[in-house]
Amino acid sequence: MAETAGAVEVTEAAGPPEVVFVERSRLVEGVRAYGLIATMWLRSTMAYRASFAMTAFGNFAVTAFDFVAILLMFQHVDALGGYTLAEIALLYGASGTAFGLADLVMGSMDRLGRRVRDGTLDTLLVRPVPVLAQVAADRFALRRMGRITQGALVLGYALVTLDIGWTPLKVAMIPLMLLSGAAIFAAVFVAGAAFQFVAQDASEVQNSFTYGGNTLLQYPPSIFSKDLVRGVTFVVPLAFVNWLPALYVLGRDYPLGLPDWVAFLPPVVAGLCWLLAGLAWRSGLRAYRSTGS
Amino acid sequence: MNAETRTDTGTDIRTDNGKGTGTGFIELDNVEKVFDVRRKTGFMRSERRQVRAVDSISFRVARGEMVGYIGPNGAGKSTTIKMLTGILTPSGGRLRVAGIDPSRERTRLAHRIGVVFGQRTTLWWDLPLRDSYRLMHRMYRIPDARFRENLDRCVELLDLGELLDVPVRQLSLGQRMRGDIAAALLHDPEVLYLDEPTIGLDVVSKAKVRGFLRDLNAERGTTVLLTTHDLTDIEQLCKRVMVIDHGRLMYDGALAGLHEVGESERMLVVDLERQLPPIRLESAPSVRTVKVEGPRQWLAFPASESAAPLVARIAADYPLADLSVREPDIEAVIAKMYASADGMEIGDGGARVQ
Numbered sequence: 001m002a003e004t005a006g007a008v009e010v011t012e013a014a015g016p017p018e019v020v021f022v023e024r025s026r027l028v029e030g031v032r033a034y035g036l037i038a039t040m041w042l043r044s045t046m047a048y049r050a051s052f053a054m055t056a057f058g059n060f061a062v063t064a065f066d067f068v069a070i071l072l073m074f075q076h077v078d079a080l081g082g083y084t085l086a087e088i089a090l091l092y093g094a095s096g097t098a099f100g101l102a103d104l105v106m107g108s109m110d111r112l113g114r115r116v117r118d119g120t121l122d123t124l125l126v127r128p129v130p131v132l133a134q135v136a137a138d139r140f141a142l143r144r145m146g147r148i149t150q151g152a153l154v155l156g157y158a159l160v161t162l163d164i165g166w167t168p169l170k171v172a173m174i175p176l177m178l179l180s181g182a183a184i185f186a187a188v189f190v191a192g193a194a195f196q197f198v199a200q201d202a203s204e205v206q207n208s209f210t211y212g213g214n215t216l217l218q219y220p221p222s223i224f225s226k227d228l229v230r231g232v233t234f235v236v237p238l239a240f241v242n243w244l245p246a247l248y249v250l251g252r253d254y255p256l257g258l259p260d261w262v263a264f265l266p267p268v269v270a271g272l273c274w275l276l277a278g279l280a281w282r283s284g285l286r287a288y289r290s291t292g293s
Numbered sequence: 294m295n296a297e298t299r300t301d302t303g304t305d306i307r308t309d310n311g312k313g314t315g316t317g318f319i320e321l322d323n324v325e326k327v328f329d330v331r332r333k334t335g336f337m338r339s340e341r342r343q344v345r346a347v348d349s350i351s352f353r354v355a356r357g358e359m360v361g362y363i364g365p366n367g368a369g370k371s372t373t374i375k376m377l378t379g380i381l382t383p384s385g386g387r388l389r390v391a392g393i394d395p396s397r398e399r400t401r402l403a404h405r406i407g408v409v410f411g412q413r414t415t416l417w418w419d420l421p422l423r424d425s426y427r428l429m430h431r432m433y434r435i436p437d438a439r440f441r442e443n444l445d446r447c448v449e450l451l452d453l454g455e456l457l458d459v460p461v462r463q464l465s466l467g468q469r470m471r472g473d474i475a476a477a478l479l480h481d482p483e484v485l486y487l488d489e490p491t492i493g494l495d496v497v498s499k500a501k502v503r504g505f506l507r508d509l510n511a512e513r514g515t516t517v518l519l520t521t522h523d524l525t526d527i528e529q530l531c532k533r534v535m536v537i538d539h540g541r542l543m544y545d546g547a548l549a550g551l552h553e554v555g556e557s558e559r560m561l562v563v564d565l566e567r568q569l570p571p572i573r574l575e576s577a578p579s580v581r582t583v584k585v586e587g588p589r590q591w592l593a594f595p596a597s598e599s600a601a602p603l604v605a606r607i608a609a610d611y612p613l614a615d616l617s618v619r620e621p622d623i624e625a626v627i628a629k630m631y632a633s634a635d636g637m638e639i640g641d642g643g644a645r646v647q
Contacts (some may be wrong), residue, residue, distance in 0.1 A: 128403035291328060
């Protein structure tokens, strides 16, 4: 790139006074633009307060019933795949909270395909802020807090009930797991959206990785086939969202016999996922700008 | 072919730092856009075909010009606008707007251009109009004083005062278009692109929009490039018109000249007091009566001629009750031009440029 961040350039406009155009870091610009657009969406939803309250509650209730199903199951069995209710609650809560966070921040990215089809993506491309930030902030909705609340409640229940020999590392693992997990899910959202530049109706494919992945991670890895576990560990590294770190906290072995230290890899994995997702996004946007469809 | 000197596209062209080279504020040199169209021919098999949406177009627009860009649907108008705004990357040729390469420095260019897509509003549906402007203020980092000044001017000239606190979803199409135009101008763009700015508007709204654009161009020297289907837009706003068809620049010049090139005809619709045989004027051989329906007759005459002497002659010889003049529609003009272009070399974009 010819432009370096931080360069100050003075452009000479015809009539109006001199404009000082400052090139800022794209990350800072992106986060700022995200905040501006998300605020606009918040204000838009506040135009319909009752509707907001109902959908927020509905969002909470739907996810809550999800856990009720697990509770009912444990009325008949004492363990699932060798895991107790509280242990599964830890997996469930960690995955649910991480996914909820990603969904809150990036959840509308699967609308990109529609924007490509109806041409409204073009209106984002003529603005002086990164397109990724604009697409991510699209339809920002606080009602998605419902899912986070539910996940956090289940996680809280697990942490209170479980008898864990806490060490400083295990304590640090909990926030690390949630943040890295959210970042991994967010990267999947971005990669899925990037794929929609070429296949505009692929939002279902994306959903199978995000929503489907979240459901998968709510159960212990021991109940799934080894091939599937391998797939979500090495191909789409969702296992790093909660399985590996949570099993470390619980002091249990991972089915694939990986060493203990892999439990600390989630931040690295999240960084890698973001790098790949970022590259995918760039090439997707480039493909769009050369084909226009 | 093209006498203009061209800077090598391979070298760094940012030396002019925004002033543009020579006369052109917008410069296109043999710009093309080729799309790969894939057609499915079976399971997992597809056939590739190349479509040249824009085929070697060259033109220059000086600062402060107001240019109409017209052509039938699918002619390549939108593709050109999308390349000029940096949405699409050209497949070939050289393109500069204010000295900036749009496809490489899209966000830098965004501060200097305004874009209005006639059929896609950028305003916030559920929020008062004012909020959309506030977002522009912060997103474009417009200095407070300048923002207030620009907003006040737009509000006054576009008659938006009463609408600022109304949610956009409650605005009429015409009000929304005015709102969109104001939104595109708050950051003082040097060039304004309008894609079908009067489409679907009523007569009053159209007049308001046109009047505002004329003032904007005259008083602030904003360069305006507009695409339209409505020839009246061009007649009232643009001294210069460019016609594009099948991705090639067919014509670039004054509107009157377009009628000459297209050999187009205007239509005089005459209502006589009673039914009479077809009107025949010995003194005007270029006029032909094309249709008779009771007392109403349709007379075609070359668009380059004035209607006044013709009307006077008819009024002298026939019992005239009423009359109206119909302008040729752009599709007809272009169709004629296209037919006459066969074998002739007016397809070359550079041929008529300035």
